[in-house]
Amino acid sequence: MIEINGVTKIFGGGSDAFTALDNLSVTIDSNEFFTLLGPSGCGKTTLLRVIAGFIDPTQGTVQLDGENLVEQPPYKRPVNTVFQSYALFPHLTVAQNIAFGLQMLGRPKSEISSTVDEMLTLVQMAPMADRKTSEISGGQQQRVALARALAPRPKVLLLDEPLSALDFKLRKEMQLELKRLQHETGITFIFVTHDQEEALTMSDRIAVMNAGTIRQIGGPRDIYDHPAERFVADFIGDTNFIEVELVNTSADTARIRLISGKEIDARANPDGPKAGSKVTLAVRPEHATLVDEGEALLPGTLSDVVYFGTDTHYHVALDGGGGDFVVRRQNQPDMAQSRQTGARVGVTFPANVGQVLRD
Amino acid sequence: MNAAAALRARNERRTRFLLLTPAMVLLLFAASGPLVIVLIYSFLTPGSYGGVEWNFSVQAWFNVVAKIDFFTDELTFADAHLSVFWRSFKLSVFTAILTFVFGFPTAYFIATRPKRSRDMWMLLIMIPFWTNLLIRTFAIMELIRNEGTVNTILMGVGIIDQPIQMLFTEFAVLIGMTYVYLPLMILPIYASMERFDFNLVEAGYDLYATRFQVLRRVIFPLVKPGVVAGSILVFVPCLGAYVIPRVLGGGKQLMLGNLIELQFGQLRNWPLGAALSLTLLAVVMIALIFYVRAVGQEESPHG
Numbered sequence: 235m236i237e238i239n240g241v242t243k244i245f246g247g248g249s250d251a252f253t254a255l256d257n258l259s260v261t262i263d264s265n266e267f268f269t270l271l272g273p274s275g276c277g278k279t280t281l282l283r284v285i286a287g288f289i290d291p292t293q294g295t296v297q298l299d300g301e302n303l304v305e306q307p308p309y310k311r312p313v314n315t316v317f318q319s320y321a322l323f324p325h326l327t328v329a330q331n332i333a334f335g336l337q338m339l340g341r342p343k344s345e346i347s348s349t350v351d352e353m354l355t356l357v358q359m360a361p362m363a364d365r366k367t368s369e370i371s372g373g374q375q376q377r378v379a380l381a382r383a384l385a386p387r388p389k390v391l392l393l394d395e396p397l398s399a400l401d402f403k404l405r406k407e408m409q410l411e412l413k414r415l416q417h418e419t420g421i422t423f424i425f426v427t428h429d430q431e432e433a434l435t436m437s438d439r440i441a442v443m444n445a446g447t448i449r450q451i452g453g454p455r456d457i458y459d460h461p462a463e464r465f466v467a468d469f470i471g472d473t474n475f476i477e478v479e480l481v482n483t484s485a486d487t488a489r490i491r492l493i494s495g496k497e498i499d500a501r502a503n504p505d506g507p508k509a510g511s512k513v514t515l516a517v518r519p520e521h522a523t524l525v526d527e528g529e530a531l532l533p534g535t536l537s538d539v540v541y542f543g544t545d546t547h548y549h550v551a552l553d554g555g556g557g558d559f560v561v562r563r564q565n566q567p568d569m570a571q572s573r574q575t576g577a578r579v580g581v582t583f584p585a586n587v588g589q590v591l592r593d
Numbered sequence: 594m595n596a597a598a599a600l601r602a603r604n605e606r607r608t609r610f611l612l613l614t615p616a617m618v619l620l621l622f623a624a625s626g627p628l629v630i631v632l633i634y635s636f637l638t639p640g641s642y643g644g645v646e647w648n649f650s651v652q653a654w655f656n657v658v659a660k661i662d663f664f665t666d667e668l669t670f671a672d673a674h675l676s677v678f679w680r681s682f683k684l685s686v687f688t689a690i691l692t693f694v695f696g697f698p699t700a701y702f703i704a705t706r707p708k709r710s711r712d713m714w715m716l717l718i719m720i721p722f723w724t725n726l727l728i729r730t731f732a733i734m735e736l737i738r739n740e741g742t743v744n745t746i747l748m749g750v751g752i753i754d755q756p757i758q759m760l761f762t763e764f765a766v767l768i769g770m771t772y773v774y775l776p777l778m779i780l781p782i783y784a785s786m787e788r789f790d791f792n793l794v795e796a797g798y799d800l801y802a803t804r805f806q807v808l809r810r811v812i813f814p815l816v817k818p819g820v821v822a823g824s825i826l827v828f829v830p831c832l833g834a835y836v837i838p839r840v841l842g843g844g845k846q847l848m849l850g851n852l853i854e855l856q857f858g859q860l861r862n863w864p865l866g867a868a869l870s871l872t873l874l875a876v877v878m879i880a881l882i883f884y885v886r887a888v889g890q891e892e893s894p895h896g
Contacts, residue, residue, distance in 0.1 A: 288795055308798040321796035325814045334810075335800035386801065 236262040236285070236390060236422070241294030243280055243446075254280040255291065256446035262424060264389075267416050269425045271433040272443035273469065278426045281443075282392050285424065286315050298389060309338070314383035315392040318399070320375050322367040328378050329354065329363040335386040353381040356415065373404045380412075384419060391416075393425045397432065409435050430470045434458060442466045459518075460501055463592045467516040474522070474559050476532075476552075478515045480507060480590065488590050490515060493556045496531050498583075502590035515588045519562035522583040524548050524573070530580015532556060536573055541565075548573070550581055635867035643861045653864035657872055674852070674869075681849040682876070684763060685831035688770040689778075689824045695771070696778035696823065701812075703779075704786035715783065722776040730840045733769050734760060737841075761843035769837040774830065778823035785819030821888050829877055849873050 243255040254277045262268045270278040283289040285296055287308030296303045303311055314335065322331050332353050336346045354360040357377040362370055367378060376396060383391055393412070397405045413436050416423045427433055433440050434454040441451045442465075450462045461467035464475065481489040481497060488502035490513075500515055507513050527533045534556070538549035548561040559581050573579060635653050637645040660671045703714040721729060736742045739756040747753045759765055789812065797807035813820075835850030842848070847855075849869065856866030 286799060288798075308795075309801045309803055313799075315796075315799045317792055317796060319790070319792055321790065321792040323793060323796070323811060334797075334802075338801035338803075338806060338810075382800070 235264050235299060236424075237295075237297040238262075238281070238285075239295045239297070241281070241284060241291045241296065243277075243284060243289060244292045253446050255284070257294070258446065258448060259294075260441060260448055260451065262422060264422055265420050267413065267423045267425065267436055267438045269427060269433040269437035269440045270443055271427055271430060271440050271470075274428055276443040277446040278428075278443050279394055280446075282315075282394055282424065282426050285390070286313055286392055287311050312386075312389045313392060314386060314388040314390075315394065316379050316383045316396045318394045318396065320379040320396075322375055322378055322382070324366070324368055327364050327366055328359060328370065331367060331378055332381045332385050334382065339386060349385055353385045356384070356418070357381045373400055373408070376400060376408060377411075380415065384415070384421065387419075388421060390422045390424060393423060395427055396425075397427075398429075405432075412436060434470070442469060444469075460589050461516060461591070462503060464514060464516075467589070467591060472519050472560065472562075474517045474519060475591075476515050476517065476556060476559065478513060478588075478590075480509050480511050480513050482509045483507075487586065490588070490590065492532060493552065493554050494530075494532050498531065498588070499585040500588035500590050501586055503592055505592075507590070507592075514591045516591055517559075517583055517588045519547065519560040520545075520564075521587045522559070522561045522581050524550070524561045524563065525580050525582050527578045527580045529582065531582045532559065533578070533580040534559065536575050536577045536579045539573070539575060548579075550579060552581070631867045631870055635864055635871055637864050639862045639864050641861070643857075643863065645863050650864070653862070653868040656865050657868050677847050677849060677852045678872075678876070680763065680846065681832050681834075682880075684767055684770065684848065685828050685834075687767055688774060688831045689828045691767070691771040692775050692778035692827050693820065693824065696775055696782055697820070700779050700782035700786050700816075700819075703783055704789065705791070711787075715780075718776050718779055721772075726773065726836055727840075729773060730769055730837055733765075733772060734840060737765055737768065760841065761845055763842070763846050765841040766834075766838045766846050766848070769841040770831050770834060773837060774827040777826040777830075781822035781826065782816060782819040785816040789815055817888065821885070824884070825881060828880070832877055833873055 238258060238260050241255050241258045242253070245252045245254055256277075258277075258281065270281060272278050280289060284291050285303070287303065287306065291304060294304075298312070303313070323334065326334065329350050332350045333346050336349055341349075350363075351360070354363055357380055359374060359377050359381065362374060362378075367375060370378070376399075379396065396412075397408050400408060409432060412423070412425075425433075425436065434457075437454055439451060439453055440457050441448045442457060443449065444465050450457060450466045452460075457466065458470055461470065461473070467473045467475070476493070478490040478492055478500075480502075481491050483489075483502055486501060486504055488500050489497060490500050491497050524536075532550075532552050534550040534552040536548060537551045537558070538547075540547040540549070543565070545562050545564045548563065550559045550561065551557075552559050561581055634645050636649055636651065638648045638650045638652065640646050656671060657674060658671055659668060661668055699718070703711055703718075706714060734741070737759040738744070739758065739760065741760075743759070744753075744756040748756065759768075793811050793815070794807055797811040802810060832848075833850045834848055835854060838846055838848040838851055842851075844851075853866050853869045853873070856862045856869060
């Protein structure tokens with residue numbers, strides 16, 4: 235278990251000071267696939283480097299199973315990193331790269347060679363064992379970097395955007411591969427990415443970061459379906475934001491009044507805004523449906539239809555200055571294009587689907 | 594291969610050959626030509642007032658390693674020559690080692706500076722190198738002579754009450770050569786280090802390597818080509834150094850370059866000078882072959 239307590243990192247000083255991590259605390263369980271997700275510059279890589287030991291935090295502690303890591307140099311921490319650039323040793327072969335950590339730990343030769351063989355099999359690189367790292371492809375280098383970091387059996391594996399250099403297909407493959415490896419090895423993975431899809435596919439839990447703080451922590455479904463605030467809702471997936479009025483709240487649901495005057499139940503945080511105030515409601519495009527004007531929660535005019543292959547996006551200009559609302563519908567083979575741009579239509583969504591945001 | 598492809602290949606070869614021609618001509622006249630003359634001279638007899646007499650003789654080659662006593666006809670080793678050879682070799686090896694000891698950290702320092710300040714550091718390294726060798730050598734002389742800066746300060750502070758004799762010793766020659774040839778060590782090491790990916794250092798730390806292990810197992814193997822090049826660039830000119838041992842060794846600490854100059858100058862024994870020059874060339878080549886082979890083998894233990 236990793237406990238990060240009030241970690242602050244300030245780069246530079248005076249007027250140039252930049253706060254990369256702002257009093258950040260989080261607890262990561264053992265054997266968890268934990269993802270730090272956020273835009274570039276949000277501090278996710280800084281946090282990873284603090285855990286690895288390449289950066290000393292200005293304040294705060296990092297504890298691994300109750301032991302303070304901050305006082306230890308990186309080469310004493312039972313933590314290994316898969317670098318974004320892989321950072322494989324070009325003067326060593328694939329097998330020698332994987333053996334490096336074990337050699338530095340002074341493990342006996344027989345153990346090293348059996349672990350290296352095991353790792354080569356695990357990442358399916360056994361036939362390439364004696365190649366130089368410059369003689370293998372990007373995807374293979376990625377596997378070697380993984381095997382090298384896993385070989386010393388660290389308590390925690392840190393992955394710094396390891397898939398960003400791979401092409402789309404390979405990335406998909408490696409996502410499943412990483413998930414499998416984490417399952418098989420039982421090592422805690424802390425994965426850094428700016429790719430929301432990657433985060434949703436692989437993680438047990440996701441921490442969404444912005445400006446050096448964690449905005450929300452939760453499982454992929456939790457984060458996607460119930461974003462706590464506008465930043466999270468906006469960063470993950472596509473979202474419609476509409477202005478609504480809070481009629482009353484009870485525990486985690488809220489009665490809201492839409493711009494059309496109709497009322498519906500939505501989800502809200504218990505510590506959210508009070509009744510009577512104007513709030514923002516987030517509705518995912520695929521959770522809403524396009525209906526005739528009469529049965530709609532929100533009537534409007536169909537302004538645009540965009541075909542995406544797997545699905546179609548219907549843009550509706552809501553009446554009363556409600557703005558643009560997108561409805562996503564999955565395409566079926568026999569589905570004909572039934573509505574024309576400019577037609578009077580409406581948008582509806584079931585109760586308890588919209589999420590009242592905290593801001 | 595069809596005829597057109599064959600023609601194209603031949604044209605390409607011809608173009609390449611033409612590009613090489615200027616360098617080949619230069620090498621032929623400026624390097625190989627004089628070398629052949631030196632080789633021929635080494636098998637002739639010395640003229641009374643310098644120059645050579647056109648009589649075939651192996652006397653000069655014989656004299657490189659042995660001498661016959663003028664009065665007793667006794668055959669002995671030319672230990673004067675051998676001691677000069679040994680001193681040249683020894684001082685050159687030490688200079689290469691010293692320049693490495695000073696140059697490696699310097700190159701590392703420069704390579705880890707921000708990109709825009711690296712050029713400034715390199716310029717600072719290069720400026721002395723562009724200064725006349727004689728001037729720099731006399732500057733060192735000024736520093737280390739008995740009434741020079743170092744002794745004056747040491748005596749002024751009261752650490753010593755007699756000046757330390759540094760000038761006209763092997764130590765002085767070593768200091769001089771280390772100072773003069775240091776940039777030739779720094780430049781190639783820096784060139785290797787600039788290409789070095791410093792992420793690898795982090796990867797090393799991450800994989801439980803201590804600072805020293807990272808230096809030995811990650812940094813050094815990858816900048817070794819630069820170290821090899823630097824060692825050769827320092828070692829070779831040191832072997833034949835002339836000005837530095839002349840000025841700082843004061844004629845007492847002769848090196849090969851001085852010995853050869855003596856034969857062509859005061860001693861008027863051109864054939865011996867020629868034979869000594871060729872011996873120097875052979876020593877350099879043998880040393881390089883051994884060095885490159887030793888380093889090359891270490892580099893790829895798995896074939």
